[in-house]
Amino acid sequence: MIKDLRIAVLILLVSTAVGLAANLARPLPLPWFGREIVPTNPPAAGEQDKGAVPNPDTVMLPEVVTHFDQGTAFFIDARKPEQYALGHIRGAVNLPNSDLMGYVDGVMEFVPPDELVIVYCGGGDCEASHDVKEFLQAYGFNRIKIYTNGWAELEDPANQEQFKKLVVSGEQS
Amino acid sequence: MTDTKRRAAMSWIPHVCAVAVAIVFLVAAALKIWDPFQFKTDINNYHIIPRTYANLFAIVLPWWEVAAALALILPATRRAGALLVSGMLVMFIVAVSHAMYNGYDIECGCFGKGSSVAGWQTIGQDVLMLAATGIAFFVRPGAARKPAFPVVCVDSGQAAEKPA
Numbered sequence: 001m002i003k004d005l006r007i008a009v010l011i012l013l014v015s016t017a018v019g020l021a022a023n024l025a026r027p028l029p030l031p032w033f034g035r036e037i038v039p040t041n042p043p044a045a046g047e048q049d050k051g052a053v054p055n056p057d058t059v060m061l062p063e064v065v066t067h068f069d070q071g072t073a074f075f076i077d078a079r080k081p082e083q084y085a086l087g088h089i090r091g092a093v094n095l096p097n098s099d100l101m102g103y104v105d106g107v108m109e110f111v112p113p114d115e116l117v118i119v120y121c122g123g124g125d126c127e128a129s130h131d132v133k134e135f136l137q138a139y140g141f142n143r144i145k146i147y148t149n150g151w152a153e154l155e156d157p158a159n160q161e162q163f164k165k166l167v168v169s170g171e172q173s
Numbered sequence: 174m175t176d177t178k179r180r181a182a183m184s185w186i187p188h189v190c191a192v193a194v195a196i197v198f199l200v201a202a203a204l205k206i207w208d209p210f211q212f213k214t215d216i217n218n219y220h221i222i223p224r225t226y227a228n229l230f231a232i233v234l235p236w237w238e239v240a241a242a243l244a245l246i247l248p249a250t251r252r253a254g255a256l257l258v259s260g261m262l263v264m265f266i267v268a269v270s271h272a273m274y275n276g277y278d279i280e281c282g283c284f285g286k287g288s289s290v291a292g293w294q295t296i297g298q299d300v301l302m303l304a305a306t307g308i309a310f311f312v313r314p315g316a317a318r319k320p321a322f323p324v325v326c327v328d329s330g331q332a333a334e335k336p337a
Contacts (some may be wrong), residue, residue: 011241016237030210030213033229100214
């Protein structure tokens with residue numbers, strides 16, 4: 001049994017080295033370390049920011065609207081295709097974190113890597129947008145921000161009328 | 174079926190179990206190696222490993238699966254391979270159980286994109302493979318075959334005699 005354990009440990013060590021080397025040999029290697037999601041505490045509407053450190057990697061709804069109006073950003077929807085089909089930001093391209101390789105060609109076709117990209121997902125504790133951001137960075141996109149509150153804020157009945165121009169529902173797409 | 178034929182048939186069972194589990198592991202590993210970003214996303218969905226280290230895990234785990242599967246196939250390293258495979262299966266079962274306990278509606282990530290939902294089916298499959306791996310580990314192919322008579326070492330080089 002001890003002999004078997006020793007062989008098992010040796011196999012683990014060798015295969016770890018092979019795995020690390022194989023990643024280096026990839027045309028698109030996975031970054032060695034991921035990034036933790038820094039929680040943001042956006043101020044409520046009408047309130048002043050009470051000391052939360054602004055996160056330059058995230059955007060709030062007013063900035064989203066500005067970029068939308070001025071056409072200065074591309075939007076990427078990181079939710080599942082069926083959620084995207086029910087409604088999304090007008091002009092947003094779907095890149096679901098459940099099928100990154102399957103949809104990335106569509107993104108590359110429409111979104112230049114050197115343009116500003118705003119990624120969103122469901123909002124709240126949804127992490128899909130962060131996964132998509134890391135994926136796009138590997139593809140050479142270096143101007144990516146995350147719309148933290150995401151679709152949850154846009155489909156909020158309190159906001160729907162105000163930001164109707166921003167979204168397209170499933171019937172319209 | 175005679176006793177000898179039955180023993181001969183049963184001696185293949187650990188081989189079949191080992192190869193079957195190894196094939197599943199090799200296919201699963203290949204799909205994960207092909208799309209490491211997807212696998213990293215699947216790992217993050219479990220909320221067990223910090224996002225900082227999920228990438229490293231996504232990079233090396235598929236190769237652990239490959240190595241363990243190959244070790245399982247080779248008789249010389251079968252028991253070591255079985256230990257590795259069993260350890261990974263237990264880890265997968267614990268992870269899926271964690272996801273179910275916390276109500277996560279996520280894909281298990283077992284076979285890359287489009288994997289089944291992390292649920293009872295996944296646990297059932299893993300338990301089945303664990304049982305097959307156990308057979309490969311504990312049942313030695315030659316154990317079913319008992320000698321027809323005691324074999325005696327004879328220094329003189331004469332063949333052992335069958336007792337009366």
